[in-house]
Amino acid sequence: MFEHRQAFLDRREAGRQLGEELAKADWRDPVVLALPRGGVPVGFEVAKALHAPLDVLLVRKIGAPGHPEFAIGAVVDGKDPQLVVNEEAVLILGPSSDYLEAEKNRQLVEIERRRERYLGSRSPAPTEGRTVILVDDGIATGSTAKVALKALRRSAAGRVVLAVPVAPRSTVEALREEADEVICLSMPEPFHAVGLHYVDFEQTSDEEVIHLLKAAAVMPAEH
Numbered sequence: 178m179f180e181h182r183q184a185f186l187d188r189r190e191a192g193r194q195l196g197e198e199l200a201k202a203d204w205r206d207p208v209v210l211a212l213p214r215g216g217v218p219v220g221f222e223v224a225k226a227l228h229a230p231l232d233v234l235l236v237r238k239i240g241a242p243g244h245p246e247f248a249i250g251a252v253v254d255g256k257d258p259q260l261v262v263n264e265e266a267v268l269i270l271g272p273s274s275d276y277l278e279a280e281k282n283r284q285l286v287e288i289e290r291r292r293e294r295y296l297g298s299r300s301p302a303p304t305e306g307r308t309v310i311l312v313d314d315g316i317a318t319g320s321t322a323k324v325a326l327k328a329l330r331r332s333a334a335g336r337v338v339l340a341v342p343v344a345p346r347s348t349v350e351a352l353r354e355e356a357d358e359v360i361c362l363s364m365p366e367p368f369h370a371v372g373l374h375y376v377d378f379e380q381t382s383d384e385e386v387i388h389l390l391k392a393a394a395v396m397p398a399e400h
Contacts, residue, residue, distance in 0.1 A: 187377040188218035188314050191342035194362060195219060195312070196226025199340055204308040206335070210234040212321060213295065214381040215314035219342065221389040223312055224396070231393035232302035233386070234311065234329075235291055236321050237284035239277070241270050248320070250277070252284040253328035254292060256301050261324045295386055299394070309334040311356075315371030316344035319352050326355035343374045 185191035207229040211220025217233065224231035239250040239262075249270060250262035260281045267277075292301075309329050316322055322339060329337045339352055340360040345368035349361050363374065372378035 184374050184376050185342055187375060188215060188381065189222055191314065191362075191375070192219035192222025192312075193226070195340055195342055195360070196223040198360060198362060199223060199310065200226045204229075204310070204336075204338075206306070207308040207310055208232065208302050208304060209310045209312055210302070210304075210325075210329075212236065212311070212313040212325065213291075214383065214386050216312050217386045217389050218381060219314050220312040221393055223310065223340065224393055227310075228396075229310070230302050231390065233292070233295055233390070234325055235288045236325055237288055239280045239284060241266070242272050242276055250280075251321075251324040252281050252288065253325055254285075254288045254301065255328065255332055256303060257332065258285055258288065259328035259331055261327045294383065295390055304329065304332050304334045306333065306335045308336040308338060310338045310340050312340050314342065315374065316341050316348055316352070316361075317368070317371055319344070319348040322352060323355055326352065330355070343371060344368075 204227065207227050209220045209224040209229050209231045211217045211231065211233055213233045220231055235254040237252045238248045239252065241247040241249045249266040249272060250260060253259045253261060311325055313322060326337060326339060336357045338358045339356045343363045344361050346364040346366065349359055349364055353359050
């Protein structure tokens with residue numbers, strides 16, 4: 178674990194360093210799930226280092242009735258897509274079960290559209306009994322990662338690991354409750370924003386995501 182370090186050159190370089198750190202442990206049948214789009218270049222390098230399959234984990238926010246910018250839950254894709262709700266927000270705002278179901282279905286349509294764009298007809302990677310390593314290019318508040326980890330906990334994964342290049346210490350400590358293990362290379366203080374810890378933090382394009390997922394699909398597996 179590194180307390181302080183210079184900025185990562187780019188996401189691929191951060192992924193290589195994260196992969197080196199993860200490769201020090203013996204993971205049981207690992208699968209790497211990257212949060213798109215920025216997590217995919219990182220996840221590609223991690224998957225390569227671990228000789229593991231790479232997939233994306235798509236998360237779509239559900240907004241409050243009349244206030245779509247205020248998240249009251251999210252839908253997380255996978256073999257069995259999960260609806261994760263913010264219990265406190267639901268208690269306060271009281272959205273109907275019909276509203277939640279309709280929003281869930283609407284977001285599932287968008288998830289399927291994006292998954293088809295990124296992966297064509299490829300099915301989500303199975304996670305049952307496996308070590309699931311959730312990867313992003315960095316974490317600020319951790320809200321998306323928290324939702325994703327909660328959903329993965331329900332998916333019968335053997336072990337759930339969160340791995341990121343950079344995040345604030347307070348967020349890392351909070352997310353330890355949601356994962357079996359959290360690996361973070363750099364926890365600088367003050368933190369400010371993920372992009373400040375990269376030399377090159379250009380937005381990852383859909384085209385790059387598609388290219389890397391295709392390349393990962395033909396990488397040789399470890400025997």
